Amino acid sequence: QSALTQPASVSGSPGQSITFSCTGTSSDVGTYDLVSWYQQHPGKAPRLIIYEVKKRPSGVSIRFSGSKSGNTASLTISGLQTEDEADYYCCSYTGSSSVVFGGGTKLTVL
């Protein structure tokens, strides 16, 4: 199974909206609505921010939203804040009880 494809880095200014992409295949993202997103600050464990493509766990800001089209899932952060600066990872169920992560995107808030 190959890792999901994410851009290495993105940047934005406070207040802007920014979208991360996560590209898989018809065997994972394209077939299953089991895409999740994780935020990771330096030295910390990843934190779940989106699951089942677009659901937000309790306590996660409404500024985070998820979507999917075909083999590509997306995470959008609206009203960018400095504390959003972190690494973001996508993850998808791949069938056969297996899971794959993306390589991660580093968000820089300018």
Added chain:
Amino acid sequence: QVQLQESGPGLVKPSQTLSLTCSVSGGSISSAAYYWTWIRQYPGKGLEWIGYMFHSGSAYYNPSLKSRVTISVDTSKNQFSLKLTSVTVADTAVYYCARDFGGNSGEFDPWGQGTLVTVSS
């Protein structure tokens, strides 16, 4: 609120077996349809799913690691464990335990704080 905590040696010699334990507090490891998961992160890089296990015994592993990995659950201690055999320097990583709350779906919450395991002679 469920919390997870990894424990185990921080240094393992090449060719030996890496053994880690995850202690679960705030809830029973036998409750509901959760899968108990190990994930690792190479230094400065991305995440890799290692595998997960249901408390009753069904375990699933990353195909690239399947020949070397065993995950087990000890319900009496409310813990689950990871064994990775024949390690090399390429297995140096931060190892996280997590709960797949969707039940074998790749949705992980919460996570432990992670433990760095270095493979070196």
